[in-house]
Amino acid sequence: DAGVIQSPRHEVTEMGQEVTLRCKPISGHDYLFWYRQTMMRGLELLIYFNNNVPIDDSGMPEDRFSAKMPNASFSTLKIQPSEPRDSAVYFCASSPEGLALNEQFFGPGTRLTVL
Amino acid sequence: AQSVTQPDIHITVSEGASLELRCNYSYGATPYLFWYVQSPGQGLQLLLKYFSGDTLVQGIKGFEAEFKRSQSSFNLRKPSVHWSDAAEYFCAVVEHYDKVIFGPGTSLSVIP
Numbered sequence: 235d236a237g238v239i240q241s242p243r244h245e246v247t248e249m250g251q252e253v254t255l256r257c258k259p260i261s262g263h264d265y266l267f268w269y270r271q272t273m274m275r276g277l278e279l280l281i282y283f284n285n286n287v288p289i290d291d292s293g294m295p296e297d298r299f300s301a302k303m304p305n306a307s308f309s310t311l312k313i314q315p316s317e318p319r320d321s322a323v324y325f326c327a328s329s330p331e332g333l334a335l336n337e338q339f340f341g342p343g344t345r346l347t348v349l
Numbered sequence: 350a351q352s353v354t355q356p357d358i359h360i361t362v363s364e365g366a367s368l369e370l371r372c373n374y375s376y377g378a379t380p381y382l383f384w385y386v387q388s389p390g391q392g393l394q395l396l397l398k399y400f401s402g403d404t405l406v407q408g409i410k411g412f413e414a415e416f417k418r419s420q421s422s423f424n425l426r427k428p429s430v431h432w433s434d435a436a437e438y439f440c441a442v443v444e445h446y447d448k449v450i451f452g453p454g455t456s457l458s459v460i461p
Contacts, residue, residue, distance in 0.1 A: 238392070267449075277393075277439065277451040290448060325392055337383070338449065340392030 238341035240326050246347045252314040255344045258307055259328030267338060268301055268311050269325040277325075283309065316348045351376045351444045353452035361458040362430050370425040370455050372440030381443035382423045384414055385451075388436045396438075399423065410434070435459045 239258040247253055259266045267282040281291040286303045294301070298317070303309040313320055323345050327338040354373045362368055374380055381400050385393040397408025404416040414425045423440060440452040 276453045279448065279450075282448070327392070337395035337398065338393070340394070342390075342392050 238326055238328055238339050240324075240341035240344050242344060243342060244345045244347075246349065247316055248349050249317055250315045251348075252312065253316045253320075253346060253348075255311040255324050255326075255346070257309045257311070257326030257341060259309070259326070260339055261307065262330065263328035263339070264331045265329040265338075266303060266309050267325075267327040267329070268309070269327065270322045271325060271343070272322045280311070313346075316346075318348045321346055321348050351380075351442050351450050353440050353442050353450055355438075355440055355452040355455050357455045358453070359456045359458070361460060363460045364432050365429050368425075368427045368430045368434070368457070370438050370440075370457070372423045372425065372452060373421050374423065374440075374442045375421065376442060376444075379418075380423075382414075382416065383441040383443075383449070384408065384412070384423075384425050385439045385441060386410075386436050387439065387454075393439060396425070430457075430459055432459045432461060 241256045264285050268280040269277055270280055271277045280293045281301045282289055283303045299313055301311045323343045325340050325343045327340045329338045330336045352375045356371050383398045384396040386396050387393045396412050397406050397414055399406050399416045407413050412427050414423055416423050437454045437456050439454045441449050444450050
């Protein structure tokens with residue numbers, strides 16, 4: 235398996251633009267997680283899905299952020315409109331059923347810069 | 350809510366020296382604990398995990414960690430550090446069986 239795939243790897247955009255980050259989890263994994271990593275706040279869980287259903291989105295910072303998982307092999311994280319404070323590295327991770335007993339497999343991340 | 354603290358923001362060790370990275374957690378019941386490593390420009394990779402049983406767990410890359418309930422700690426150790434171990438290390442605890450809480454991380458530098 236190729237592991238968790240994220241695209242794009244780098245994104246530079248201007249304030250006010252819409253940004254869409256994409257993730258393909260490992261086949262057969264039931265859980266998908268979106269994280270944001272910054273120097274100030276560390277690694278934050280934004281939202282996670284189980285079997286394509288959003289379970290906990292309490293980490294989504296505000297309504298400008300939205301996430302979808304239309305099928306088991308694809309998820310998106312959208313920011314609209316983007317702001318400079320959204321600049322961060324965004325990670326997608328997936329895990330087999332039973333998170334408490336299984337590791338998360340992380341993608342390489344998308345480095346987002348909002349000017 | 351559970352929390353994870355890593356008291357050391359940054360540690361520098363010489364190659365070949367021993368290493369111990371500290372992790373403390375707050376949780377009432379038996380925790381599920383993990384250590385992850387993040388190399389520069391990469392995602393996180395699992396080093397080891399503790400669920401129950403033997404309190405000393407072995408992981409990949411020669412790392413081990415010891416769970417001490419009395420101290421609420423899960424410290425990571427390695428007897429001899431290699432230059433390739435320079436990375437960011439995250440301790441994590443599972444909350445409510447579905448959510449992993451990560452600590453702030455410890456950055457490790459290795460001097461040749």
